[in-house]
Amino acid sequence: MRLTSACTAVYGIVLDAGSSHTSVFIYEWPAEKENNTGMVQQLHTCNVKGKGISSYYANPDGAGKSLHECMMEAKNKIPANRHSETPVYLGATAGMRLLKMENEAASEKVLASVEHSLKTYPFSYQGARIISGQEEGAFGWITVNYLSKNLNKPTGTLGALDLGGASTQITFVPQQEIESNDNSIDFRLYGNDYHLYTHSFLCYGKDQALKLSMGMKLESTRVADKTKPIELRDPCFHPGYNFTKTAQSVFNTPCINGVNLPTGIISHVGLGNWSQCQQSIRKVFNITYCAYSKCSFNGVFQPSVDGKFGAFSAFFFVMDFLNLTSDSLDGTKQRLAKYCSTPWKEIVEKYPQIKQKYLSEYCFSGTYILTLLEDGYSFTSDNWKDISFIKKIGDSDAGWTLGYMLNLTNMIPAEAQDTPLMPDGGYITFMLLFTLLILVLLLMVFIYFRRSTRQAQKDII
Numbered sequence: 258m259r260l261t262s263a264c265t266a267v268y269g270i271v272l273d274a275g276s277s278h279t280s281v282f283i284y285e286w287p288a289e290k291e292n293n294t295g296m297v298q299q300l301h302t303c304n305v306k307g308k309g310i311s312s313y314y315a316n317p318d319g320a321g322k323s324l325h326e327c328m329m330e331a332k333n334k335i336p337a338n339r340h341s342e343t344p345v346y347l348g349a350t351a352g353m354r355l356l357k358m359e360n361e362a363a364s365e366k367v368l369a370s371v372e373h374s375l376k377t378y379p380f381s382y383q384g385a386r387i388i389s390g391q392e393e394g395a396f397g398w399i400t401v402n403y404l405s406k407n408l409n410k411p412t413g414t415l416g417a418l419d420l421g422g423a424s425t426q427i428t429f430v431p432q433q434e435i436e437s438n439d440n441s442i443d444f445r446l447y448g449n450d451y452h453l454y455t456h457s458f459l460c461y462g463k464d465q466a467l468k469l470s471m472g473m474k475l476e477s478t479r480v481a482d483k484t485k486p487i488e489l490r491d492p493c494f495h496p497g498y499n500f501t502k503t504a505q506s507v508f509n510t511p512c513i514n515g516v517n518l519p520t521g522i523i524s525h526v527g528l529g530n531w532s533q534c535q536q537s538i539r540k541v542f543n544i545t546y547c548a549y550s551k552c553s554f555n556g557v558f559q560p561s562v563d564g565k566f567g568a569f570s571a572f573f574f575v576m577d578f579l580n581l582t583s584d585s586l587d588g589t590k591q592r593l594a595k596y597c598s599t600p601w602k603e604i605v606e607k608y609p610q611i612k613q614k615y616l617s618e619y620c621f622s623g624t625y626i627l628t629l630l631e632d633g634y635s636f637t638s639d640n641w642k643d644i645s646f647i648k649k650i651g652d653s654d655a656g657w658t659l660g661y662m663l664n665l666t667n668m669i670p671a672e673a674q675d676t677p678l679m680p681d682g683g684y685i686t687f688m689l690l691f692t693l694l695i696l697v698l699l700l701m702v703f704i705y706f707r708r709s710t711r712q713a714q715k716d717i718i
């Protein structure tokens with residue numbers, strides 16, 4: 258959507274360099290209203306072709322080059338006279354966090370490549386960096402609350418649930434004390450103090466969770482004949498699904514280590530059994546230890562979920578594809594069970610336009626989402642309705658990028674502002690009309706006095 262107001266528009270660009278892909282977001286706002294909640298809007302978004310920047314670890318130059326088409330689109334969308342003042346930020350998330358863990362030099366080369374590329378465009382380059390999981394969670398929360406115009410009102414806030422390919426974030430204002438400093442973030446925005454709980458689970462995005470889960474299923478498999486493919490009988494894939502994959506393609510991740518995994522060819526065979534699938538997914542959440550009064554999983558403190566939540570990114574993509582964005586928890590389980598047991602052949606016939614790689618994973622992904630929300634975060638059938646699966650709020654995508662830009666451009670003041678710092682469009686119009694009215698009145702008074710003076714002169718004559 259383009260702003261129609263006559264006042265000058267200001268622009269900002271944020272690149273979301275995710276584990277699975279990069280998106281370029283262009284934001285626009287009227288110069289005079291920058292301190293109001295909900296004023297910044299998404300003008301345009303462009304999906305970079307190909308995979309995320311971390312996939313260029315062996316060919317770092319390719320990472321920078323991959324951004325070209327979308328950056329040219331940005332050049333065309335933003336008026337040329339605003340280019341030099343438009344800030345560009347790139348934030349990389351879990352894919353680059355994992356690459357940094359695995360090969361720091363390679364991650365630096367990839368960042369240098371995107372930096373070099375972004376500096377070739379006529380915008381104001383402001384940096385390319387790996388953002389922390391805490392930032393990712395907190396800025397996602399700011400985005401959804403800014404867009405819902407919750408921030409300068411006394412109303413409750415919206416919790417934020419973000420599911421990516423390689424990590425997942427949960428952020429909300431809890432009722433109870435935050436027992437761990439790592440999970441606590443404080444903000445003062447528009448004169449209100451916010452005490453947030455946030456956690457980012459690296460390796461628990463949906464692509465890495467699939468690898469974890471497949472790895473666990475194979476861990477116990479004894480390989481008798483190394484020349485034969487190892488059979489992985491998987492309840493999370495449709496009956497009739499049968500593909501061979503290299504072990505390398507599945508287990509090439511620092512999220513899986515120290516386990517005795519096969520190296521050759523895997524024959525991945527679907528069983529289509531939802532309840533067994535859920536059982537297998539539960540194993541990726543370690544709930545055996547907790548040093549706090551309460552934990553989600555893997556020993557991470559989590560207070561009870563409270564209030565309403567917006568669940569975006571892959572939470573939305575998957576639940577929207579499965580048509581499960583507005584069911585009860587029980588209804589969701591039943592429909593998911595039916596979907597998982599549908600033969601692979603039928604699924605392929607029903608969705609010929611969707612890439613089979615993605616199509617094959619929706620049963621796993623839907624079950625993973627359900628298990629993460631119910632067993633991991635402790636949502637129940639009572640508060641399931643408090644989760645809204647969303648892509649956008651108004652015209653802007655829910656995600657961390659908008660919050661990140663608002664923060665870096667100092668667009669959210671800590672204190673509430675009663676009077677506008679700069680007169681806005683309405684104020685100027687009002688003052689013009691008021692001045693005009695005074696002038697007309699003065700003119701009328703002047704004409705009246707002249708007439709009555711002349712009449713008085715005539716009367717004397």
Ligand SMILES: Nc1ccn([C@@H]2O[C@H](COP(=O)(O)OP(=O)(O)OP(=O)(O)O)[C@@H](O)[C@H]2O)c(=O)n1
Binds near residue numbers: 615
């Ligand atoms: N229309 C779409 C878009 C994406 N995906 C999938 O959703 C997952 C996560 O996508 P996204 O939220 O874009 O993750 P990233 O930002 O790339 O990953 P991360 O945040 O972990 O860095 C990926 O498996 C992707 O293939 C999907 O199923 N349907």
Ligand SMILES: [Ca+2]
Binds near residue numbers: 570
């Ligand atoms: Ca993401």
